[in-house]
Amino acid sequence: MGFTHIDSEGNARMVDVGEKAVTGRTAVAEGRIRLSEECFRLVEAGRMKKGDVLGVAQIAGIMAAKKNAELIPLCHTLLLTSVRLELKLLADTCEVRAVCTVKCDGKTGVEMEALTGVSVALLTVYDMCKAVDRRMVIGDIHLVEKHGGKSGDFYFGE
Numbered sequence: 001m002g003f004t005h006i007d008s009e010g011n012a013r014m015v016d017v018g019e020k021a022v023t024g025r026t027a028v029a030e031g032r033i034r035l036s037e038e039c040f041r042l043v044e045a046g047r048m049k050k051g052d053v054l055g056v057a058q059i060a061g062i063m064a065a066k067k068n069a070e071l072i073p074l075c076h077t078l079l080l081t082s083v084r085l086e087l088k089l090l091a092d093t094c095e096v097r098a099v100c101t102v103k104c105d106g107k108t109g110v111e112m113e114a115l116t117g118v119s120v121a122l123l124t125v126y127d128m129c130k131a132v133d134r135r136m137v138i139g140d141i142h143l144v145e146k147h148g149g150k151s152g153d154f155y156f157g158e
Helices: 037-045 053-066 111-129
Strands: 023-034 080-090 095-106 137-147
Touching (some): 037 080, 037 111, 053 095, 053 111, 080 111, 095 111, 111 137
Antiparallel strands (some): 023 095, 023 137, 080 095
8 A cells, every 4th residue: 555645756745535425524632731830830820921821722722723734734624613622730740631622524534633733732831831841741642533534433542
């Protein structure tokens, strides 16, 4: 099996999805950012100088999912029907967990949109907190599940 994004001459190409059926597509991605205890407490209390860290990160993640095709060169532009970005403070580990759920009715999946949403949300947390903590670590970004399309359902734990 060859690569889908490279033609027979080795040139990059966007996959032709013209003949694929339109189906409901859903993808869920998540990731985390670890903060120092001081930084975590400031975010938790809403006392970070740049403002509402979680609120701004939520909007940034939603916007990023919508603009995914402008960032990842060979992704298709999709008409998303829903983007939900949830941020949760995990006090026991001083982390913020981001979970992005993206939906569309289309000919290709929304995994990259969900992953992009999570990534940009976490980068926004970093940006808003870097004056207090430059040792933050972003990680564990992964696809949790996806539904729809020819390849069917996927669950990270299976």
